[in-house]
């Protein structure tokens with residue numbers, strides 16, 4: 001087997017707390033030690049309930065926000081701490097936002113919105129080249145180039161998200177972090193936009209981080225999947241492993257709209273997730289999932305389970321159940 005290539009993007013033990021007093025006590029520990037790798041041309045799905053830190057992680061991955069500790073590296077080079085991210089990294093690592101209405105300036109034409117990154121990075125040699133490139137990008141996302149003189153309100157939600165994707169593609173990125181790109185869209189158009197992203201990922205070879213709050217959304221497009229709970233990664237692995245044999249009770253619960261057979265369980269159990277996650281201001285000791293976990297034992301309150309596993313399939317659970 002060839003040695004695995006250096007990942008395009010690597011996050012090492014990222015922490016981010018909002019608010020709070022001295023030493024950030026009483027603050028919201030939104031991301032509490034997340035590490036991941038993104039390889040060239042792959043799609044990494046990140047899933048978790050609202051408030052678990054997905055957007056905070058996304059903003060740190062593209063350099064819109066600095067971690068309190070930990071590091072993001074692009075091709076092995078760390079993002080500079082407390083300073084502006086180098087132009088080359090900003091060019092190559094792009095983001096698609098959740099709400100295409102608020103992320104597109106209503107007073108700008110589609111031409112100017114999609115061309116903005118070209119202007120910032122001086123990638124169009126003149127106005128003709130700029131228009132041509134925007135036309136090309138609109139075609140790439142399935143929109144007619146003739147529409148470029150219109151304004152965002154003239155488009156549907158799905159079309160606006162296509163515009164957001166065209167803008168993200170303008171600079172020939174190596175990585176696009178998509179933060180719940182279809183959550184604000186009607187069910188009927190969600191699949192179209194998911195398929196478009198998956199198709200672009202294959203055609204352009206760009207690496208995608210695809211964030212969703214629902215495991216089902218990213219199922220068919222992710223090579224690997226990470227499941228977040230209250231600021232931490234509960235499970236991370238190849239999509240086939242995570243969906244085929246979820247090792248963490250939280251993942252199993254998320255999937256148990258349909259019953260999940262668990263190899264070591266005596267019965268096929270349907271795990272129901274009761275209530276909301278606890279507050280990230282005062283998370284449970286030890287395993288953060290233990291207050292909602294059907295398998296919780298004493299050790300779960302005293303010891304924080306590390307994210308580990310037998311191979312590439314990792315789970316942060318003292319009782320992780322890895323498939324054969």
Ligand SMILES: Nc1ncnc2c1ncn2[C@@H]1O[C@H](COP(=O)(O)OP(=O)(O)O)[C@@H](O)[C@H]1O
Pocket residue numbers: 018019028029030048049050051052053054055056057280
């Ligand atoms: N700018 C901010 N200021 C204060 N708290 C924030 C900020 N952004 C996020 N949070 C808090 O951090 C936690 C994680 O938020 P977020 O990363 O948006 O989660 P998700 O995207 O998974 O819903 C939440 O408790 C949220 O209220």
Ligand SMILES: [Mg+2]
Pocket residue numbers: 054055056179180
């Ligand atoms: Mg979010």
